[in-house]
Amino acid sequence: MGSLFPGLPDEIGLECLLRLELKSFHNVRRVCKRWNAILKKPKFYQERKRLKISEQRICMLQKVDGICDRVAVYDLNKNSCKSLPPIPTQINGVWHFHFVKQNLVLIKDVFCDSTRSCVWLYDFRNGGLNWREGAKMPVGLQNGFASAADEHRGLIYVVGGFGDDTFNSPVRSAFVYNVEEDKWDVLPDMNTYLDLLFRCFCGRQVLCNG
Incomplete structure (x- = not known):
């Protein structure tokens, strides 16, 4: 070679x-x-x-004129802040932030438009190129869910929440998203319903190491 x-x-x-x-x-x-x-x-x-040469960044939603419309990145190594390219969709509301396989992954939570994927990815290895839209979640409407990432395996788990926009229908469903394959899989239902409304305003920033 x-x-x-x-x-x-x-x-x-x-x-x-x-x-x-x-x-x-x-x-x-x-x-x-x-x-x-x-x-x-x-x-x-x-x-x-x-070797302590990885680049550390904090990513968060940035407000412009009182509206969240883009993601800001604070570079801990350089003590500088910049905005990523705009996401080609409205990003108001609640989003889950995860950093998996050098990708910043945003998953829309509350009042996601079921006609769109509600998943957006930004690959920091692409030198500032645009966001790409991820695969749709395998459910029409899901709000107030919890999510967690397995960075080593490149997976994001989404569990519980509500099956409508009234927050009166808790669900037991669970899904897993493979970042590299851009693919959702349905997991077996949990044994109990999870009322996760209390965490709806969390998860709006994430630490990235690359």
């Missing part, structure tokens, strides 16, 4: 790749198949964290 960098041992070449800025990965992955394969591996980002 050849060396990572001509004339350099692979261990030195890997050290060079590890120290690149995350925003450059979109172009770096196009150099060759081997570089692309390395930058896709979870172990590569775990090593960046171990």
Whole structure:
């Protein structure tokens, strides 16, 4: 397959790749198949964290003129803040934020329009390119649910909540979203209903490590 960098041992070449800025990965992955394969591996980002060279960011909804209309990113390493490109949909209301496989994943909660996916993803490795729309949840309407991410496996779990917009119909349903495959699967119903209305105004920011 050849060396990572001509004339350099692979261990030195890997050290060079590890120290690149995350925003450059979109172009770096196009150099060759081997570089692309390395930058896709979870172990590569775990090593960046171990060496304390990963980029840490806090992502949160940003208000403009009193309306939440975009996501702001605060870079803890550079002590700077910027806005991501606008999401091509209204983002008012309650959203769940997760960081999985170097993707910021937003899942709409309260009053999600069932005709749209209500899932949006931003890949920090793409060098500032646009958001992409994710697959629809396998349910017409679901509000007030809880969610949790398994970053290692690239999965997001959505459980409980309400089956209508009146918050009078708690449900036992559970779903799992595979970020890399952009696919939802239905899990077996839980043994009990979960009334999760109390957490509807949480989950509007997340810490990202890349």
